[in-house]
Amino acid sequence: MFNLKYKDDFYKLILSVFIFGIILIFLTVVAVMLYYSYPAIIRYGLPFLWTKEWNPPKEIFGAATFIAGTFMVTFLALIFAVPLSLGIGIFLEEYCPAFLRGFFTIIIEILAGIPSVVFGVWGVLTIVPWLRDSIEPFFEKHFSYIPFLKVEENIGYGILAASFVVTFMILPIIASITKDSLASVPKIIKDGAFATGATKLDVIRDVSLPHAYKGIYGGIVLGFGRAVGETIAVVLLIGNQAVIPKSLFGVGYTISAVLANTFTFAVISHIYASSEVELALILLLVSLIINLLGRNVLKRVIGGKFSRSQFGGG
């Protein structure tokens, strides 16, 4: 009845509908953010980004506090996660005996699948008491003269607790990309170094890392993207107070946390909701830019392959 050509055209047409669906989803998420944040963008303009006050009754909205909190948590998490992940990647690829490598890699990758809320609960019931009872008293006693390490309220919650937990959430992605980048170093170049009498450390430092640094950089960028958007664990741990933290032990608020906590109340007021969507727009833009950067780098280093850790667990 149908000739072959016609049948395949029909099949192609149906499949293109699905492709169109994907483009539609992407455009919708961008369009929704732009459309609903438009009133706030018009009303507050660029100063939205550096205004510190967030006062819904007076309709004064500025994101500075949340942006500061977000970037503090992200950078602290990166400071903890990058050396750890490098160590893990190096261990898995260079030092680990082959018969254990698969199992050990799974342990790290499984970290990527643990849901954010479970991390949050672990933080509330394990990290927070530990910080409150051991770490904070210690710093209060010995380092209170350093402003950045001053313990204002000994409650355990705050920037440090949030970034500790976020560290473990971004660690698998950076570690497994580090591992994959190190694995992409040609064996013959490493052999050349070994033949000169290099130890493993020499090879890692002088051959593997210089060869793999771009991929590692891509991994760090993706980890940054993940940390910026992290919501539920941060909501549970950061203390949720709209202040710019002056100390590592201070409480704060992040963009994602304020959205999670207040967005459903915000929708009663037009401009309040619009300001919150503008916060979401900031997150969206940061994530798009970051992922664009990171994935371009990764494509060049480890090709189009994915690792399990690139897909989170919520």
Add this chain to the structure above:
Amino acid sequence: MNEPDKNKIDKEDFHLNFPINKGYIKRRKIYNNIAFILAVVAFIIGGFPVFHIVYSAFIVGYKYLNWHFISTLPTGFPIGAQGGILNAIVGDLYLIVIASCLALPLGIGSGFYLSLFGKKGINSIIRLLNELMVGIPSVVWGVMGFYVLSTNAGLGFHFGFSALAGGLTLGFIMTPIITLLTEQAVNRIPASYIEGALSMGATKWQATKSVVVKAAMGGIFTGILLGVLNIIGQTAPLLFTNYYNTGMPTGITGPGGAVGDLAMLIFIYIHEPSRILHYKAEAASFVLLFFVFALDIGMRLITRLTVKIFEFF
């Protein structure tokens, strides 16, 4: 040539005049061992939370881990103090089914399109979009889901806080994952398989039915499991699209359409001041971890047994 050749070197001198730094050779080994120990320590610190999270969830919640906990609805005051988490388990099933209804056709269909009909330009654009979507924070998806699906004012579908709105939002998150892995799975099929079918006069549709689906099955299943694994842990998108229901849903849209959800249940319980709810949150975390790990292991088994769609699995 009378003048001395600048490129000639005194070879005797070259071979004799070479200092050997014996002390450094010894020290280098120590540095190497220190580096090894640091790497091991980093690995132990990184791997520690996996065990500690499971351990602490179990040690706090184990007394609730029984059939009763899984099979009854939460009751008592505050709600959840008695009873179990049946609402959340049923709700998760609702959400997974609804999300799959959106994500499976979209994801698998697009994946097939890209590998069967795709051209370089469109493939790289769609792939980029998918990779970008994987990176979009879940709270942003929640805001999008709220305006498109949930809200009862303005534009959108006006589904209310309901399983349908929540499930579709999770479907948006799941779609790019399934697309990427389906494309990867079909691309890993040796070209000769598909070309063989096509050269015998089969249409691409027939080739899909007879060759592609069979050969890419493992990869596609991996993608589905990875997608489900991703959405059962999501909390943030559900905050604005479904929220939570302590009972059973009476529909999938509008009032009574909201469902319970494990991740939401944990999130709500841990906010309560009641100790007993904290314990139940840990018990529920353990259940959620069980599902997550089961999916993760299932995914790895499928990959092991069928096509190796991930080089680095």
Add this chain to the structure above:
Amino acid sequence: MADNNGTIKNDIKIEVKNLNFYYGNYNLLKNINLFFKKNSVCTIIGPSGCGKSTFLRTLNRMNDYTEDTKLTGEVLIDGKNIYNRSVDVVELRRNIGMVFQTPNPFPKSIFDNVAFGLKIHGIKNKEFIAERVEKCLKYAALFDEVKDTLYKPAFSLSGGQQQRLCIARAIATNPSVLLMDEPTAYLDPMSTGIILDLITSFKKYYTVVVVSHNIQQAARVADYSGFFLSGELIEFDNAGDFFTRPKDKRTENYITSRF
């Protein structure tokens, strides 16, 4: 010959005794016995997969990092078994330079590639390093071509230049043995010629072991030559006899069919 035995003994640089090498359960090298004399060039020929590269790698313990391998027998260098527990692999490899099939410069500048070996062996004197790098590059007949681009990445060089850079790198740490694993396999005839000349010029100061599957090239540089076939050493003799009057039928077949 009998009364010369003592001097011959002293002339031996590398002696291999009853060497067996297993990869998993597979016996890759079967009971190899041979010796290499000081200041000579020995070539090892044989079809691909005969174990000649593996044999070369047992001489500087490069197989240490390959999983699932086992080695029995002895490799004596200057009379000491390199597989003894007390042997320092780092110092051993300083004493044995190695050049590989494909040029494998490090992702560093030309200068740093040669200086690498010096730095990892704890030489910190910058002037000495600079001087030594220059000498090595001259030794490897590369200096003229790269003297203006010493700090450019090594990957910018041509294949033949990269291979000479690898030779310069290998001799920087003052080894007494040079192992070469088909050093001309991927090079054009010009570069091949330069490298073969280099190998001949090394004879005075090094013991050179070259693995090759090109019989012509092997005959051109060799003082001694050996033939490997599926993990066995079929014949080992001085080059004159080996290439003109091989004792074993299999050697003859291999050589004549390829000449």
